[in-house]
Amino acid sequence: MHPDNCRRVLYAAGGDFPRLDQAAVKQFHIPESLLMENAGNEIGRKAASLYRQLNKNQPVVVICGPGNNGGDGLVIARYLIKHGIKTIVFIAASRQKINTSPVRREKLDLLEKYTKDIFFIKKINTFFSAACQHASLIIEALFGTGAGRALDGIYAEVINLLNTLSVPKLAADIPAGLGIKNSISLRADYTCTVQFFKEIFFSPAYASGCGKISVIKTDFPPALEKKYTRSIMLIKKPVLPEADTGRNKFSGGRVLICAGSSFYSGAPFLAAQGALCGGAQYVTVLAAGKPCNIPPACIFHQAADFFSSEDFSSRADLFTGASFILTGPGLGRNPQTTDFVEKIINLKDKTVIIDADGLYHLGKILSSKSFPGRIVITPHSGEFARLSGTEPEKLRSEPMTVIKDFYRKYKIAVILKDAASFFYNGEAFYFLPGHIPYLAKAGSGDILAGTLLAMLSLGQDIDQAAVNALALHGLAGKLASKKYGVHAPIEKLPECIARCLKKSEYEKS
Incomplete structure (x- = not known):
């Protein structure tokens, strides 16, 4: 289906x-x-x-x-x-x-x-x-x-x-x-x-x-x-769930964002904004370093300057209570953070999204692992070439072959971000055509990962959530370009995602 x-x-x-x-x-x-x-x-x-x-x-x-x-x-x-x-x-x-x-x-x-x-x-x-x-x-x-x-x-x-x-x-x-x-x-x-x-x-x-x-x-x-x-499945405009008048903030799954480090203070904010503006109703942020401007609607927990296994052990309740977890944005590459990422992906019955620096740490443990949970990675082409051990030119010319080989080996679903984007779940390829220059900015991927969290929390399965997150992200990028110009800061994107959640808005785009 x-x-x-x-x-x-x-x-x-x-x-x-x-x-x-x-x-x-x-x-x-x-x-x-x-x-x-x-x-x-x-x-x-x-x-x-x-x-x-x-x-x-x-x-x-x-x-x-x-x-x-x-x-x-x-x-x-x-x-x-x-x-x-x-x-x-x-x-x-x-x-x-x-x-x-x-x-x-x-x-x-x-x-x-x-x-x-x-x-x-x-x-x-x-x-x-x-x-x-x-x-x-x-x-x-x-x-x-x-x-x-x-x-x-x-x-x-x-x-x-x-x-x-x-x-x-x-x-x-x-x-x-x-x-x-x-x-x-x-x-x-x-x-x-x-x-x-x-x-x-x-x-x-x-x-x-x-x-x-x-x-x-x-x-x-x-x-x-x-x-x-x-x-192949061509992705069109997002199809979003109808509003449920009986829902409350606990109706959807709780989402947890583990992001940031002393060097990357903006990543937790952008990922959280992507989740909130995408419709997530209960968002917890566990941030390392000194994060800037965590949205007040989030439940906020402070970690040290970088993540380690201690942050996982001391906050076990956060991970137990979350249905969907995002890690990676702004984590940095401290060796101790690899242990933290490994503990997250070893969680059973959780859907885990891994983005940005989380992919670096995943690469350190990939060869020896089978993964009990459901994992979706959201790399751009450079990150995926490194993670899959593929020459960048081969990935750009034969992306579906490389993605399929990676899934066959690790059973990890892939959203590949590029001039055109793919999602592969082991059964079918989904393709979002069209290059949107506005989205080629640092932080765009953090917002996409947060939006994917939101789609999952609204009750969509992984396929629906990935397809809708890609479609919504692309549509919002076009709207931001039209409204603010192609050189506007990426912070304008979450607002446009929220606007595109209104059917009347994205039908105009």
Whole structure:
């Protein structure tokens, strides 16, 4: 059972989409020409709609490569011309290369019946540059999912030029060069992908190069979909519990925040604000160091300059009475604090959230542990790369693989914070798309962890709480950007979380 505010979508992983294409032709006897015609016409339909929305009078430029993605481009161009849109076609290959494929030769022959504005290019020239610079829309159909090596020569030159232009750019299937090691890639404003999302679209390293993504359907056999695709849950807006007039402050679970040290005095405040503004009704803060401005609505307990196992033993009642515990924000890296974190995660029948410096201490004890409680970690990419022992580049390019391997080994649920965020619970991936620059600030993660505590205390299970905390955090980030500006301090975020709890507010965002 998935949270109601998610949409299940299919995606093709790695090289699965080319194999799916081949299986459609060989096993189901669908002509390759028909597959190309369907894909090109559907992308052409999207491109024509976009052209009209842009409301410009200049031609559309279609740039085709030597392979089947280029063949799609030839069909796209024909569709646009048939629908009255002036179109100039550039082919970054020789006619002989196109003619090596009967299907691509057929598409070129058909296009030549509609227009003479078809130009074969071996290098960038003045005419090509001017046509691109003055176009209403550029459609890039150089390479799709079959490209296997870094772009060079004319292809790299074309992408270099396109990336300097402010003209809207639409990539057919995927932006050329995307995800290829050491390759330049198109920075598209729009990507019109065939049949399914592609796994690379969910990679923080590459997602920003795709722009707005839409999926066009071309009637692949359902049996192939089942064999060659996987699913992911896209997170939409938060779905929050209805107010219960019979609730009191003890109705929800009690939450405990263990945060701070002598060097990080603001972390307890931010985590507590995230919990309170997220709707938690009974919040206890155990803070080390000299915390600043603990919200007066919290029950406050003072620890020493840093946490140690003594703080756990001397305040056993706090841990016994709490249903949900957050530790990590501002803890620092004192070796004695590792013992404190270990005692917390050894608690049975507790849900424990570990963030920030708590992840450092978790890493010290991870290899020898099985965990009796339910643990959710909330790292950013750098923290998770260190914790999982993964190269940062691999994590950014293959986040789902790394997260799944980590869960398989430790049975710890993961919220990975990045330009786009993931939640994985061992069964399904949840994905929150979109980079929100306002949230890229110190303290943002403390507030997210506090908001997750609040969702749990409102009676939501871990999946619902994680999905809603991510959605609420992202929505509040957008609201804060709109209301205060992208450079406003992160202290504005909890207030915006509280506002987004009102359905009327987040529907406006």
